[in-house]
Amino acid sequence: MKADRVRDLDTKELEIQVREITEQLFNLRFQMRMGQLEGLKKYRALKKDRARMLTVLREREAAEAQVVEKG
Secondary structure, three states, X not given: OOHHHHHHOOHHHHHHHHHHXXXXXXXXXXXXXXXXXXXXXXXXXXXXXXXXXXXXXXXXXXXXXXXXXXX
């Protein structure tokens, strides 16, 4: 998922997506430990998507804190 598309989602949707991706990552890690390496590409892509989402959430938190601080 591209960063622009992530920024278009609202905060609630992002939190839900992060939770779902975390579950998927857990399942893929488990599968890879069992010897199935087909999920490695997907695992890497999901990690990057999750990092993008967490970054956007953190940016929003920081912007909100800055508004509260000024206001």
